[in-house]
Amino acid sequence: MEFFQLFVSGLANGSVYGLIALGFVLIYKATEAVNFAQGDFMMLGAFIALWLTNPEYIGLSFWIAAPMAMAAMGGLGYALDVTIIRRMFGQSQTAVVILTIALGFVIRFVAGLFWGHEPQTLQSPLAVGDLTIGGVVLGMADVTIIVVTGLLTFALFQFFKRTKLGLAMQASSQNQMAAYYMGIPVKRVQGFIWALSGVVAAVAGILFASKGAIDPNAGLLGIKAFAAAVIGGFGSLPGALIGGLIIGVIEPFAARYLPAGYSQMAPYALLLFVLVFRPHGLFSQVRTKKV
């Protein structure tokens, strides 16, 4: 029983990592850049939802506040792309990496100014009640997180595979100039993907905040989501989810069965292991050009 209990709580945590990793992968798939601020996006989305919902702030109904937070984060993602990221168009990945790290610092600072550094909880209707299945107690929040993440990954996967826009995104990441020749408005496509990843970050943030407290440093969770994205192979949406689940499941087991001090190293050790032995993840998309 204990095994299943750990497993399920790991799955719920892992889904949040997977959701943040989805944000990385979306942007990577369409723009070939990596958004190191994705974790901070998630934190910001959570705080916006919390600010709209909690009675000590605005006090709207959760079901109104959640879409509003998602829309706000989508708008913010688009605005960031238009004002900042688009200027880096065609520049190397590294420059964008450094830029987004800096962006993360700024977001964390601004969130701290607005909402303080005390941990706060979102008063979410998702967090109420437990489900007991054969002796295993599941929080409703955990179940919701797992279900929503699964659905979202499936929807995004279909979006990239089936729709014209999804294909256009993949094309513009593979070769920007060729995509232009094919009549794809590359910059607008990139703006759209940043907005989409903002929305995904907001979803992750809302789910994360219904499960536990958030503070401006919650964005550092993004580092674990990196591990998830890398294990999954960075360019693959289902890979990101599976990577997130692996990291999420390993954590409680490591905490339970490994000696203290070693347990928090487990996800990172796994990440290094994957990077050394399968550098491009479990769902690799890299082929090397021979000289």
Next chain:
Amino acid sequence: MRIHFKTSYNDDIRLFEDRFTALKYAVLLAFAIALPFLLGDFYLGEATNVLIWAIAGLGLMLLTGQTGQVSLGHAAFLALGAYSNLILLDKGVPFIISFPLAGIITGVVGTIIAIPALRLHGIYLAIATMTISILADDIIVLTEPWTGGVVGMFPPTIDIFGFEIERWSQPDRFYYLVLITTVICTLFYRNLLRAPLGRAFAAVRDSEVSAAAMGVHISRTKMTAFGISCAITGLAGALMGYFSGMVNNETFTVVISIQLLMMIVIGGLGTIHGAFFGAFVVAFLPQGLSIAKDWFGSSSVAIPGLETGVFGMILILFILFEPGGIYGRWVKTRIWLELFPFARKDMFKRQKSYLKTERLR
């Protein structure tokens, strides 16, 4: 504007372009030597801090600016340098041996870490090195018998053949120690760039494919770059340990790694000057902010994250408007002055470029 008429290939790789340049740097060095007589103890400490950061910056610059390998994990190597120096001192090794040895140990470990890391490109390398930096914290706690774990270690007084250097009571002596290290590292770096190895680094940075075609052994070159970079960083780490007066698992966090990378970007990637300019910004930003807060009259209120937030904003502005960093801006201003009034507006315009995927190399 000075025109150099080059008559031999050696002119291209001379240490100083001409006598005037050599004179400029001689004056700078003389100024640095005279600094303890000009400044009070507090500002001398700040100057020392700048130089230590500059050494660390040089180390990372060699790897990131020169060889093009982004590392977000250099704080781990700072820690390794600091701890190996302190542990060697603990075992009774004299400082004059333990200090260079700390650099060598860090370099060797860096080279070993580079072997698997070499298979990674771009962001993967950045993430792998960042992971190393995160793990360093836990490893320091786990190896408590040697490192003192959370309690940390306290650097003893430096003793070079009976000549004592105590960081707090003799800041001028400590400053000279740091200055000598800085000069040695800078000269080493500059000479490396003149040697075939330095040019191999630049070739790897600019295009691995063409470097390989020109006969550069890519992985060996990257490994060497990693090793030398880590060695210099290790020396900086050892000095940083002395400067902060205490090292524990939280002295060298992943934030320091990130700050180091941002520092060399602000200073100007790929230039020696950049490491020094960046170090100025990093070292004086906290002071500048507290002065600015005094002006706004809210000195007593500590705003968490303010420093990194402002640092981030400065960095964003630099990447957007001056990718060459402070040194790049300086070069442009100088050329504008030299050519006055003939400088054109589009002279430094970036070429339009398009990105291709790295996944299908």
